[in-house]
Amino acid sequence: MNAQALDSLIGHDLPLAAGGDSAAYSRIVGACQNSVTAIALAMVRDVQASEDIAQEAFLSAWQNIRKLHNPSSFLPWLRQITRNLARDHLRARVRQPRAVEDAELAIELAADPAPGAIETLLEAERARVAAELISALPDESREVLLLYYREGQSSQQVAALLGLSDAAVRKRLSRARGAVREELMERFAAFARASAPSVGFTTLVASSLGLIAPPSIAAAALAGGAAGSSVAGKFGLGASSASGGVAGGGAAALLDRLLAPFAAAGGGEALEHGARWSVQLGGVIGGTIGGALGALAMTQILLRYARGAQERRRIYRMMIAMSVSAALVCLGLLAALALSRGWLAPAAFLLLSMALMNWQMLRWLPREIGPLLDRAQRESGRDPRAGFGYRWLLGKPAIVWSNVALLASIALVLYKDGRFG
Incomplete structure (x- = not known):
């Protein structure tokens, strides 16, 4: 969906969503889920946590959507909600003694011959690799690169979703390519596409709307x-x-x-x-x-x-x-x-x-x-x-x-x- 189509969709569906139309809001979720999860993932460097944060962000916006009177403010507002939730997640994670817990968990799983333990270890390894790939990028380029590869490598679409100019997006892309070797960039591109939320993410959010749907x-x-x-x-x-x-x-x-x-x-x-x-x-x-x-x-x-x-x-x-x-x-x-x-x-x-x-x-x-x-x-x-x-x-x-x-x-x-x- 290009930037013009996205603006049109939000302009049409946001007033309906403000009136309690969860189907209209679900369409907005489908159009924005890549950008919201990319913002969260760039900050927390954990795919599952980023989707949890994105879901919470969409539900928080749904609960408070009637306070937003200007459709053009929706995307900046949603991005800020997402970043605030990601910061809260990082603060909570810092307070937890993760290193010792992770080591004990790895030993426990390695000693467990059940197939589920092996799968859990593989998942933990994939999460570690994902975090390393994201960490290798310049801080200011992570959101842009994740969204760039998820949105068909369209800098204009990335600019519209992140509230940046097309020139700023291109500059950050160029800086990231200059800072990271080509082989790592290819691995990151494959990771960005593979980790993008599926249609199931939209369905999951949509199924939760009725539990907190306005009017309460x-x-x-x-x-x-x-x-x-x-x-x-x-x-x-x-x-x-x-x-x-x-x-x-x-x-x-x-x-x-x-x-x-x-x-x-x-x-x-x-x-x-x-x-x-x-x-x-x-x-x-x-x-x-x-x-x-x-x-x-x-x-x-x-x-x-x-x-x-x-x-x-x-x-x-x-x-x-x-x-x-x-x-x-x-x-x-x-x-x-x-x-x-x-x-x-x-x-x-x-x-x-x-x-x-x-x-x-x-x-x-x-x-x-x-x-x-x-x-x-x-x-x-x-x-x-x-x-x-x-x-x-x-x-x-x-x-x-x-x-x-x-x-x-x-x-x-x-x-x-x-x-x-």
Whole structure:
């Protein structure tokens, strides 16, 4: 894949991957795996360790991909992640008493007549030779040479993958050829090609994406809970609705994770999109069910103060109108989260929605049920509005806690989603 095709692929697939499309991210992994493993191998000089580091780098980038808003920054960002992980690996290896352990292992394996011991010795020898070949090269040329032979000896492709100019790549290639004898360079070229990651590497990374795929269960549960709270949280139904949203969103996210490896392995993008949308749908369904149960309970409480069919119909109409308007707010919030990548659109929609629902609670609801509560106060001598249940379900304390809970939930969802930059 040439540099232009690589830029095109990343420009097209990165926004999809940021939206949770693991198939799109797998295509990016396939295009970049040579460069990432080459960077790691040049530093740690161990083929197996370099692939482990590369896999960790790709998974780390996948977890944090929504924090990256510019596709052109992806490759430099991924390279830095890889180098940081390789440095961590080297620091950990320095702290281990490897020389004594390796000597003891060699003696133990040599004394073991089993075929597996012989193969392990051969593998250890191959690793030693690989480390010697890499060490023989100038430090600044190792990444370039590894990638040069893995990418069909195209200096332009190497330059694009490593963020260098073509002239800089050619200069490093020339310097390495001048510093290393021809026979060793030929051996290194054969090693570089043979040690390149196969299609199996991409498959291995792709199969791991579903285990940590965004949105995570925690974020999906929070999103479901926040959506559920917005359905009915402003008139005493926040607890039941939020718990339903958490359950629905979390269960759907778990289903998403279970289905993701099958979707990635089979290229089933339709299945993957369906599972991802099920997370949002789960939050809506869970929140709606919880809100409906809470609305039913609140309706029964208000009906205690109604006299005659006309007042009961007024209460039914009021609760239905508030439930419908809040359900529309819930769907609008989910749409704002799904259709935008930053935090401004969801935050603006949320603030407008809260203004509407607070107006319902502070103005409309008291005007509708005020006469009923005044009559109950005259008859019993006690103001229902002063009671604990009313204050914490329909009064100002309910408005305060539901506003705080909703704002905190959405802020945490946006933060987990990497929308604050």
